[in-house]
Amino acid sequence: MNFRIGYGFDVHQLVDGHPFYLGGVKLEAEKGAFGHSDADVLLHALCDALLGAANLRDIGFHFKNTDDRWKGISSLILLEETMKLLNNKGYKVGNVDCTVCLEAPKVNPHIPAMQKAIAEKLGIDEDAVSIKATTNEKLGFIGREEGVTASAVALIYK
Numbered sequence: 001m002n003f004r005i006g007y008g009f010d011v012h013q014l015v016d017g018h019p020f021y022l023g024g025v026k027l028e029a030e031k032g033a034f035g036h037s038d039a040d041v042l043l044h045a046l047c048d049a050l051l052g053a054a055n056l057r058d059i060g061f062h063f064k065n066t067d068d069r070w071k072g073i074s075s076l077i078l079l080e081e082t083m084k085l086l087n088n089k090g091y092k093v094g095n096v097d098c099t100v101c102l103e104a105p106k107v108n109p110h111i112p113a114m115q116k117a118i119a120e121k122l123g124i125d126e127d128a129v130s131i132k133a134t135t136n137e138k139l140g141f142i143g144r145e146e147g148v149t150a151s152a153v154a155l156i157y158k
Contacts, residue, residue: 002158003094006053010044011149014102022100022107022148023114023131024076024121029105033148036065040075042100042131042150046118047075047082049096049154054086079121086156094155095128102148107133 014020018032021040033039047059056062062085063070063078070078086093096118100107111131119126136142142149 004053004055004091004156006049006051006154006156008045008048008050008052008059008152008154009149010041010048010059010151011147012039012041012044013147014145020105021075022110023098024074024079024117025110025113027105027107027110031145037063037070037073037078038075041148042098042114042152043075043079043118045150045152046096046098046154047078049152050082050086050093050156053154053156054089054091056085056089076117076121079118083121083123090158091156092158093122093124093128094157095124095130096122096152096154097130097132098150098152099132099134100148100150101134101136101142103135103138103143103145107131 012033014031015034020029020032021038115126115129
């Protein structure tokens with residue numbers, strides 16, 4: 001088998017009164033991530049990890065923030081489109097490991113729903129989708145609740 005690993009990272013600004021989508025799930029929060037699509041930082045990092053593993057460039061190359069087709073779109077659709085690109089090259093996903101960093105809201109109660117949404121789009125078992133959450137211990141732009149980051153690693157194979 002041909003195994004490949006990819007890494008992805010994303011960051012978004014948090015804005016008062018904006019909806020907050022994370023891992024394909026809408027969270028109740030005072031602030032939400034701002035971006036061209038629904039700004040799901042976790043799914044964007046995951047798309048980049050998958051695209052990188054397959055040497056397919058990055059999310060911005062395929063889903064430009066100047067293209068109105070992607071304006072306000074669910075990042076679950078971007079993940080679906082990413083999987084089509086991987087499948088066209090003959091790749092399948094083995095597993096993914098994601099970490100999100102933010103101060104609020106609490107992410108842990110939503111992880112099972114995120115795992116389910118992501119596993120469904122990737123065509124893998126929920127057990128192959130790891131999601132972890134951490135804070136920045138009140139330091140920097142994350143600590144001041146001005147932004148959110150996520151990173152992801154993906155294993156793909158032929």
